[in-house]
Amino acid sequence: MKFAVIGGTGRIGSQVVRKLTAAGHEAVPAAPSTGVDLITGKGLDRALEGVYVVVNLANSPTFDEASLDFFRTSMHNLLAAGERAGVRHQVVLSIVGVDQVPQLDYYRAKTLQEDLLRQGPTPYSIVRATQFFEFMDAVFADTSDGDTVRLPATRLQPIAAADVVDAVVEVSTGTPLQGIRNVAGPDVFPLDELGRLTLAARHDTRTVVTDDKAGMFAVVTGDVLTAGPDAHLASTHYQDWLQNA
Ligand SMILES: NC(=O)c1ccc[n+]([C@@H]2O[C@H](COP(=O)([O-])OP(=O)(O)OC[C@H]3O[C@@H](n4cnc5c(N)ncnc54)[C@H](OP(=O)(O)O)[C@@H]3O)[C@@H](O)[C@H]2O)c1
Numbered sequence: 001m002k003f004a005v006i007g008g009t010g011r012i013g014s015q016v017v018r019k020l021t022a023a024g025h026e027a028v029p030a031a032p033s034t035g036v037d038l039i040t041g042k043g044l045d046r047a048l049e050g051v052y053v054v055v056n057l058a059n060s061p062t063f064d065e066a067s068l069d070f071f072r073t074s075m076h077n078l079l080a081a082g083e084r085a086g087v088r089h090q091v092v093l094s095i096v097g098v099d100q101v102p103q104l105d106y107y108r109a110k111t112l113q114e115d116l117l118r119q120g121p122t123p124y125s126i127v128r129a130t131q132f133f134e135f136m137d138a139v140f141a142d143t144s145d146g147d148t149v150r151l152p153a154t155r156l157q158p159i160a161a162a163d164v165v166d167a168v169v170e171v172s173t174g175t176p177l178q179g180i181r182n183v184a185g186p187d188v189f190p191l192d193e194l195g196r197l198t199l200a201a202r203h204d205t206r207t208v209v210t211d212d213k214a215g216m217f218a219v220v221t222g223d224v225l226t227a228g229p230d231a232h233l234a235s236t237h238y239q240d241w242l243q244n245a
Pocket of ligand 1: 060096
């Protein structure tokens with residue numbers, strides 16, 4: 001079975017290409033660096049020739065309001081090209097609880113991406129993952145100032161990128177879900193606690209100050225970003241992953 005992995009040079013995409021290939025599939029990475037641009041449409045028709053499944057793991061270059069245009073245009077172009085090529089399954093990687101956080105531009109953009117996929121002409125699957133372990137350093141850096149890192153106590157249930165890859169491969173090689181598969185890590189942490197655990201494991205002497213107004217996750221309340229009862233829980237624990245990161 002032939003797969004086009006859009007964003008196949010990225011963090012998740014490159015691992016998905018490797019895993020599909022190892023399982024005996026033909027998996028072709030498509031990204032600007034391989035001559036395929038979802039925004040201009042350049043190289044897209046050729047990239048989808050003979051493709052059965054499109055796995056869309058492309059990401060917007062920014063997380064601000066411009067991300068709405070990125071996901072609108074990219075989905076429009078990708079769904080149209082997929083229909084021309086006779087693609088049978090379109091898969092998108094999204095975020096657990098994404099439609100519950102309209103205050104964040106990027107989450108609104110990902111919700112729009114999901115909506116366009118649902119309304120599109122092709123059978124589809126949405127994999128919603130929680131925040132990647134690998135994304136946490138960027139979160140801490142965002143509100144880091146000298147000796148302190150300010151973080152809210154927002155409840156997160158992060159997941160290892162490798163476990164997200166497994167979920168994406170499993171869904172992409174299956175029958176279209178016409179719905180959502182939620183995947184999450186095994187443990188829930190308040191974000192400030194996650195920061196303390198991480199700094200301690202790295203022997204980083206900065207102090208985490210709990211600040212419910214700091215950073216992008218400050219707008220999130222309650223359990224909207226943690227897994228519901230239907231979620232598939234991955235096996236990698238954050239603290240075990242930290243030992244080897
Ligand atoms: N971070 C999280 O915690 C999290 C949680 C849940 C879901 N997700 C979702 O996971 C997905 C993948 O994230 P990631 O971290 O693997 O992304 P990433 O490492 O930033 O990779 C992004 C990929 O998109 C490609 N790309 C950028 N602009 C493009 C364009 N115009 N046309 C085609 N491809 C383009 C890049 O290609 P080049 O290499 O050529 O630039 C790269 O291959 C995203 O959709 C994100 O929303 C993330």
